[in-house]
Amino acid sequence: MRTWKLLLLALVPGAVGYGVNLLILLPVMGAAVFYLQGLTIAMFCVWLGMQCSKASLRFPSSLLMTQWPSVVSFSLYIWQFHFCGDETRNLFLRY
Incomplete structure (x- = not known):
């Protein structure tokens, strides 16, 4: 599978959660x-991991390819809740 497809497939758990x-x-x-989402997303993540292992990439790049939305989300959390005050917090990122 192409690299850009794997990068886009990493967004599926976030879209399902939304x-x-x-x-x-x-x-x-x-x-x-609500009760079925955990099992289905877990099965999807296992499938995505198998696709990344077939992509002939090294482990760090495969891990980053599938977890980049989590890195972006965590970075936004740190920025919004630890470096911004309540009056400057972005309400769109909060929900």
């Missing part, structure tokens, strides 16, 4: 999606 946050307000379907 979708679940929107669906959680629905009575029956929201609860079902």
Whole structure:
């Protein structure tokens, strides 16, 4: 699989989490999606890891390729909640 496809596939867990946050307000379907998301995302991450291992990249670059959204998210968290005050915090990044 191409490298750019693997980079885009790393965004899928975040998109699923955002979708679940929107669906959680629905009575029956929201609860079902909430309880199934963990298993499905875990299976997807295992599949994505197998695809990265087939991409003939070294371990550090494969790890960075699949975890770059987490690095960006953690960096934004550190910036917003440790270096910015309450009055300058970006409300869009907060939710």
